[in-house]
Amino acid sequence: MRRTLAGAALFTNGLGTLMRIDRIRRRSTVAVLLGLTIAVVASACGGESTWVSKSPADTLVVGLYTEPTAVDPQREYFWETFRASRNVYEPLVQEVLSSDQGVTKLAPGLATAWRPNADATTWTFDLRKNVKFQDGTDFDAAALDFNVKRFTDPAFEFYDEKSAAMLKARFSDLTGTRIVDDHTYEFTFTRPYLGFPRLLAQSIGSPLVFSPAALRKYGNDGLSEHPTGTGPYRWVERKINDHITLEKFDGYWGTAPKLKRLVFRTIANNQSRLAAFQSGEIDILTRVQPTDVELLERQGASVPKGTAAQLDYVSFLFGNKWSQNPRVREAVSLAIDRKGLADNIYSGHAQPLWSFLNPGNEAYDAGARNYSYDPEKAKQVLAQAGLTPNQVSFNIIADLAGQPEAEAISADLKKVGINAPVVALERGNYSSRISNPQPDDGFHLGEYGGTYPEWALEGFNSTVLANGGDKFVDYPAITRALDAARYTSDENARIPAWQNADKVIAADHAVIPTVNFTSYYAISPKVRGFVFANTNWYDLGPVSKEN
Incomplete structure (x- = not known):
C-alpha cells in the first residue's frame, strides 16, 4: 500500500x-x-x-x-x-537511524535493556527511569501496563477494539503480562518469539507509548486529537x-x-x-x-x-478465476521485466527485486533469485495449461502513483498473450476497489515492507489470505515454512528459516515482487x-x- x-x-x-x-x-x-x-x-x-x-x-x-x-x-x-x-511517541526498542549502511541496528528506547528466557517465550524489559510524558506525568511500568491493557484486556475500562484489531497480528500469541516492579515489565507468549524486540520498533501494529492521563482525559477517540507521548x-x-x-x-x-x-x-x-x-x-x-x-x-x-525497507509487488485478487490458476500466476511472474521497470519507468532510481524479503530487511539476501524474467517460458507455461493467446484477460488495479508501473506491466503481459488493462484510481477509490474487487479484477499493485523478517508472514497474510487465496495456493506448505521461521527458539536458525519461507511463497507465485525505490x-x-x-x-x- x-x-x-x-x-x-x-x-x-x-x-x-x-x-x-x-x-x-x-x-x-x-x-x-x-x-x-x-x-x-x-x-x-x-x-x-x-x-x-x-x-x-x-x-x-x-x-x-x-x-x-x-x-x-x-x-x-x-x-x-x-x-x-x-x-x-516512542517505543520500548528503537532502530538506529543515523547510518545509511546495512540493516538498522536496535537500540534502547523507553527500555534500557531486554532479555528473553531460555526458549524466548518470555521477554523482560528494564524500563528507563526519570522519563516524563509531555503532560508532566511519569512513565513507568504501570503506564506501560495501561497501554498494553488497552489492546489486550476486554475487561479493561479503556479497552479499544480498534487498537486490538491493529495490534492483533503481533500479539496473537500473548498469554500474559506482569509488572515486576516500577521499572521492570514482562511479556509472556505461548511460543518462542525471537523477533519481538525489532517488531516493537515498527510503526503499524506496534505499541508506541502514550500517556494514560491523556487517554483518561480525552478518551479512546480523542487521543489522536491530543497526542501525548515521551x-x-x-x-x-x-x-x-x-x-x-x-x-x-x-x-x-x-x-x-x-x-x-x-x-x-x-x-x-x-x-x-x-x-x-x-x-x-x-x-x-x-x-x-x-x-x-x-x-x-x-x-x-x-x-x-x-533503499529504505520497501518493495512494490503484485497482489492477486483471488476472486478472479485467472488469479486462482497457479500457471497463470507463474506466467505473470515470468513476464514482468523488473529491470525494465527500474531503468525505464523509474529512470534508474529503483532496483529489480527477486525476493519478497525487501532490501533493508534482516533476512534479505541480495543474491537470492526466487523469481525470474523469461517471457518465452511464460508463453510455454500458458500453452502447457491449454490457454491460447489473449484467452487470459483481467484488470490491473492501481492508484495514480502506481499507474506508470502498472501500464508497463500490462505491456509486458500483452507480449506473452495476457490481456490486462489498467484501472487507475485516486487513493480513496483505489482502496475501496481492492477491498471490494470486481470479478474481472486480477491483481493490484501494493507497496510495503519492513526491516523485520516477519514481514514475509504479514505480507502473505495481507496479500494472499486477505484476498481469499488460501484455497488457491499451497497454504499448508507455506504455513509450515512461516511457522518454522516465526517460532524457532534457535537464533542461528532464524534468518535461514525466513529465507526458506520466502522461497516456498515464491514457488507458488502467491505474491510477486517487482522493484525497490532507491531515490x-x-x-x-x-x-x-x-x-x-x-x-x-x-x-x-x-x-x-x-x-
Whole structure:
C-alpha cells in the first residue's frame, strides 16, 4: 500500500513567527503556478535555482504526499503518519537511524535493556527511569501496563477494539503480562518469539507509548486529537489535509533535538509538491518523482541514495478465476521485466527485486533469485495449461502513483498473450476497489515492507489470505515454512528459516515482487544532518537548518 504523510499545525513564540508560518499555510494557487513556471524554466535552461527557505531557521517543513491517519500509536497506519508521530511517541526498542549502511541496528528506547528466557517465550524489559510524558506525568511500568491493557484486556475500562484489531497480528500469541516492579515489565507468549524486540520498533501494529492521563482525559477517540507521548517534540495542532505542527519538548529525557519546530504539510499533487520544494515552502520533499531527480540535483538539492525497507509487488485478487490458476500466476511472474521497470519507468532510481524479503530487511539476501524474467517460458507455461493467446484477460488495479508501473506491466503481459488493462484510481477509490474487487479484477499493485523478517508472514497474510487465496495456493506448505521461521527458539536458525519461507511463497507465485525505490527524498541545501536510513522513516532529532 502506498504510504504518505500529512501537513500539520501552527504554534509560535511571537507574532512574527506566527505570520511567517501562516503565510506557508495560506500559499495561493498563483504561487504554486509560479513555482511550476520557475521549475520549467530551470529545467529548460539547466541552471541552478537560488535556494531559500521561507520558514525560520529553527523550523523544518516536510512535504508529505498523503494525509496521515489518526495520530494514535495503536490505531495509526501509513508510513507518512509514523514519520510525524514518532517524534511525539516512542517505543520500548528503537532502530538506529543515523547510518545509511546495512540493516538498522536496535537500540534502547523507553527500555534500557531486554532479555528473553531460555526458549524466548518470555521477554523482560528494564524500563528507563526519570522519563516524563509531555503532560508532566511519569512513565513507568504501570503506564506501560495501561497501554498494553488497552489492546489486550476486554475487561479493561479503556479497552479499544480498534487498537486490538491493529495490534492483533503481533500479539496473537500473548498469554500474559506482569509488572515486576516500577521499572521492570514482562511479556509472556505461548511460543518462542525471537523477533519481538525489532517488531516493537515498527510503526503499524506496534505499541508506541502514550500517556494514560491523556487517554483518561480525552478518551479512546480523542487521543489522536491530543497526542501525548515521551518523544522529543510535543503536539501543537493539526489542520486536516493541510499540516501538523510539533514543537520541541523541553522536558525530553534524551538528547534535545536541534530544531524548535517541525511542520508536516500534506501536498498530494506531485508537481505542486515539487514547486513548493523549489520555492522554499518545504525543506524536505517526500516521494521524489524519478524524472525530477537530475533536475533537482542540478539545482543544488540533495537526493540521497538508499533503499529504505520497501518493495512494490503484485497482489492477486483471488476472486478472479485467472488469479486462482497457479500457471497463470507463474506466467505473470515470468513476464514482468523488473529491470525494465527500474531503468525505464523509474529512470534508474529503483532496483529489480527477486525476493519478497525487501532490501533493508534482516533476512534479505541480495543474491537470492526466487523469481525470474523469461517471457518465452511464460508463453510455454500458458500453452502447457491449454490457454491460447489473449484467452487470459483481467484488470490491473492501481492508484495514480502506481499507474506508470502498472501500464508497463500490462505491456509486458500483452507480449506473452495476457490481456490486462489498467484501472487507475485516486487513493480513496483505489482502496475501496481492492477491498471490494470486481470479478474481472486480477491483481493490484501494493507497496510495503519492513526491516523485520516477519514481514514475509504479514505480507502473505495481507496479500494472499486477505484476498481469499488460501484455497488457491499451497497454504499448508507455506504455513509450515512461516511457522518454522516465526517460532524457532534457535537464533542461528532464524534468518535461514525466513529465507526458506520466502522461497516456498515464491514457488507458488502467491505474491510477486517487482522493484525497490532507491531515490525517495529531496533535501534542501539549507538542511543539515538528514540521513536516508534503510527503513521507511527518518530521525529528525539531529537535523538542523541554515538561514
